[in-house]
Amino acid sequence: MIEIKNIFKSFENKDVLRNISKVFNQGETNLIIGRSGSGKTVLLKSIVGLFEVEGGQILYDNRDFTSMNTRYRKELRQEMGMVFQGGALFDSLTVEENVRFPLDMFSTLSPMEKQKQVDFCLERVNITDANKLSPSEISGGMKKRVAIARAIVMNPKYLFCDEPNSGLDPETSLVIDALIHSITVDLQITTIINTHDMNSVMEIGDNILFISEGEKCWEGNRNEILYSDNQKLQEFVFANKQYQKIRDEKLNDQ
Amino acid sequence: MNIFNVTGRYFALMLRVFSRPERHSVYLRQIFNEIENLGVKSVGIVAVISLFMGGIMTLQVAYNMTNPLLPRTLIGLGNRDSLILEFSSTIMGLIMAGKIGSNITSEIGSMKVTEQIDSLEIMGVNSASYLILPKIIAVVLMFPLLYILSVFFGIIGGMIVGPAVGAVTLTDYVNGIQYAFNPYYVTFSLMKCLVFGFLIASIASFFGYTVEGGAFDVGAASTRAVVNTNILILVWDLILTQLLL
Ligand SMILES: Nc1ncnc2c1ncn2[C@@H]1O[C@H](COP(=O)(O)OP(=O)(O)OP(=O)(O)O)[C@@H](O)[C@H]1O
Ligand SMILES: [Mg+2]
Numbered sequence: 001m002i003e004i005k006n007i008f009k010s011f012e013n014k015d016v017l018r019n020i021s022k023v024f025n026q027g028e029t030n031l032i033i034g035r036s037g038s039g040k041t042v043l044l045k046s047i048v049g050l051f052e053v054e055g056g057q058i059l060y061d062n063r064d065f066t067s068m069n070t071r072y073r074k075e076l077r078q079e080m081g082m083v084f085q086g087g088a089l090f091d092s093l094t095v096e097e098n099v100r101f102p103l104d105m106f107s108t109l110s111p112m113e114k115q116k117q118v119d120f121c122l123e124r125v126n127i128t129d130a131n132k133l134s135p136s137e138i139s140g141g142m143k144k145r146v147a148i149a150r151a152i153v154m155n156p157k158y159l160f161c162d163e164p165n166s167g168l169d170p171e172t173s174l175v176i177d178a179l180i181h182s183i184t185v186d187l188q189i190t191t192i193i194n195t196h197d198m199n200s201v202m203e204i205g206d207n208i209l210f211i212s213e214g215e216k217c218w219e220g221n222r223n224e225i226l227y228s229d230n231q232k233l234q235e236f237v238f239a240n241k242q243y244q245k246i247r248d249e250k251l252n253d254q
Numbered sequence: 255m256n257i258f259n260v261t262g263r264y265f266a267l268m269l270r271v272f273s274r275p276e277r278h279s280v281y282l283r284q285i286f287n288e289i290e291n292l293g294v295k296s297v298g299i300v301a302v303i304s305l306f307m308g309g310i311m312t313l314q315v316a317y318n319m320t321n322p323l324l325p326r327t328l329i330g331l332g333n334r335d336s337l338i339l340e341f342s343s344t345i346m347g348l349i350m351a352g353k354i355g356s357n358i359t360s361e362i363g364s365m366k367v368t369e370q371i372d373s374l375e376i377m378g379v380n381s382a383s384y385l386i387l388p389k390i391i392a393v394v395l396m397f398p399l400l401y402i403l404s405v406f407f408g409i410i411g412g413m414i415v416g417p418a419v420g421a422v423t424l425t426d427y428v429n430g431i432q433y434a435f436n437p438y439y440v441t442f443s444l445m446k447c448l449v450f451g452f453l454i455a456s457i458a459s460f461f462g463y464t465v466e467g468g469a470f471d472v473g474a475a476s477t478r479a480v481v482n483t484n485i486l487i488l489v490w491d492l493i494l495t496q497l498l499l
Contacts, residue, residue: 050372077378088369102377105276160376 001026001061002047002158002190008055009039009046016042017214020056027188028206029181031195035236039214040194041085044162047192048080049073060158078106081151083161087143089135089150096122096131099150106154121149125179141172145179152183159184159191165200177203198240201225210236226250264460270382271390271456284388292354292389292455293396297403303349304404307341308333308411316421329422330430333412334405335439342404343443344491347450350397351483355458358389359479362462363472371463386459390452397451398444405440442498449490457483 002024009017016039024030032040045051047058049065058065060076068076089098099121103114122131125145130138138146144164151159161180165173181204184191195201201208205222210233218233225237226247238244275281315332362385365371374381409431416422422430461479465471 045372048376050375074378074380077376080376082373082376084369084373086368088373090370090373091365104280105377105379154377 002192003059003062004047004056005059006056007043007046007053007058009042009051009053015214017046017053020209020211020214020216022209022216022219024190024192025207026190027185028191029184029204030190030192030207030209031201031205032192032209032211033195033201033236034211034217036196038211040196040211041162043211044160044192044194048082048160049077078102078154079157081154081156081159083144083147083151083159083164085162085166087135087140087147089143089146091135094132094134095127095138095146098135098146099153101150102154117153118149121153122146124152124183125149141168141176144168144176148176148179148183152187152189155187157189159189161191161193163194163196165195165197170199173197173199174203180204198237198243201237202243212236263464264457267382267386267460267463268456270380271386271459273380273383275383275387276379281384281388284384285391288388288392289396292357292392293400296350296353296396296400299349299353300346300400300404301407303346304337304342304407305411305414307345307404308337308408308413309415310411311336311341311408312412312416312427313419313421316416326422326426327430327433329416330412330427331433332430334409334431334435337405337408338439338443340491342401342408343446343450344487346401346404347397347447347454347487347491348484350400350450351454351458351487352480354393355454355480355483356476358455358458359462359476360472362386362459363465363475364469366463366465367468367472382463386456386463389459390455393455394448394451397454398447401443401447442494445498446491446494449494450487453486453490454483457486 003022004024005021007017007020008015020043032043034040042051046053049058053066056066060079063076065073065076089095090101093101096118099118100114103109103117107114109117122128125148127142127145127149130142130146135143135146148161148164151161159180164176164180168176177200180191180193183189193200193204202222202225205225208218208220208222208225209216210218210230212232218228218230220228225233226243228234311333312329315329319326319328362371365385371381371385374384412431413424413427416427417424458479461475461482462472465475
């Protein structure tokens with residue numbers, strides 16, 4: 001479980017996040033949604049400490065991350081995995097070396113055990129026969145999947161994904177969503193995902209935080225999101241008319 | 255961004271670079287990679303440039319020596335000492351700032367803008383130390399070797415060009431390069447090389463590591479890194495020459 005309390009963050013006098021509080025649950029895919037530029041990436045990077053927040057608290061299973069010194073943060077980071085918007089694979093390493101990198105850096109496993117863990121993770125994300133390729137030789141969807149494999153190789157307790165579906169076709173997006181969801185449930189990870197993709201919201205939105213212009217606007221889950229009377233949320237959700245239809249149909253059924 | 259701000263951030267980064275590394279074996283492997291990538295791959299260009307430099311220096315000294323009373327051995331000596339004192343260290347430093355420096359800035363800079371550096375940080379790796387320290391060590395180790403190589407090829411260059419165009423006889427040249435040799439000149443230049451090597455690798459890394467934006471900004475940062483390194487190399491050349499020679 002990750003809890004954030006009254007988070008504030010600004011860049012050079014420009015407020016980006018204002019007073020955001022939320023509990024993200026273990027074993028669930030927690031989504032942060034909002035328009036482009038609403039502050040999703042900044043919020044996610046603040047939670048993991050890539051940005052320092054100006055105010056508020058971030059608790060990882062009641063461990064206060066905000067007041068931790070560098071050494072303890074580094075230790076806690078070994079319990080985190082993160083998938084970046086562009087994948088952020090290391091260009092100079094092969095697919096396999098990318099996934100093995102955290103193990104080489106931190107684990108005490110033997111080379112054989114490392115290889116087993118790497119193979120297991122790559123299989124988990126359905127990557128076969130690409131082990132020796134370099135990131136420039138694989139497709140965007142594969143990059144995302146390799147990034148997921150690398151993020152889970154240390155058996156993290158916390159998984160963060162920044163727009164795992166951006167730039168992917170709807171079908172591949174569904175595969176990635178399902179993959180992240182099943183990993184989350186199987187390994188009982190606390191997963192936080194940034195997205196502005198309504199398909200993902202309806203598929204895996206166990207616990208949703210909607211932010212608008214840096215402020216918390218709404219929270220709930222995928223069953224509630226279509227029926228909220230929050231004005232800003234409605235604008236966001238029904239930007240795609242298809243969801244209006246879905247809502248109306250469901251209301252008619254009842 | 256004013257100069258004090260930049261200098262402050264540079265030293266703050268260096269502090270992170272020289273903090274305790276995570277895993278020595280990984281660092282050792284990185285250092286060997288960088289020695290190969292930054293050092294060994296520069297041998298070719300250093301050899302070619304030095305051959306030409308030595309050849310041209312020899313001709314210029316010869317053509318400027320119009321007084322028939324001066325011994326022709328001074329030609330070899332002149333080439334040797336200019337190579338040892340200035341050309342193989344400072345001029346090579348300026349050239350390496352372009353070659354190695356821009357390579358380092360664009361590599362680290364593109365890792366920055368594609369979030370690979372964030373990716374290292376989130377794993378709990380000290381990205382500054384992991385990426386920059388091996389480069390600094392590799393360049394500081396390799397630069398003195400490249401210097402010696404450069405002096406060697408520069409002298410060979412003179413030896414080929416001088417007699418070939420009839421500017422100096424081979425015997426006079428060979429006598430000249432052995433005449434009145436002062437080993438301290440070499441020691442002095444090797445010390446300069448250590449400083450230049452550090453400047454090249456650390457400044458280039460700094461500009462790469464602090465890039466914000468995209469590919470365009472990485473290109474701009476490379477240019478800025480080379481210009482700033484060149485200026486600092488010349489400033490330090492002046493300081494060290496005044497202090498040590
Ligand atoms: N490093 C930074 N320095 C200054 N301002 C920043 C920085 N990073 C983000 N911002 C600003 O913060 C705001 C929120 O940006 P953010 O990247 O979090 O949006 P987002 O919700 O992730 O958008 P998208 O869906 O397009 O990724 C933007 O107005 C942006 O200009
Ligand atoms: Mg974003």
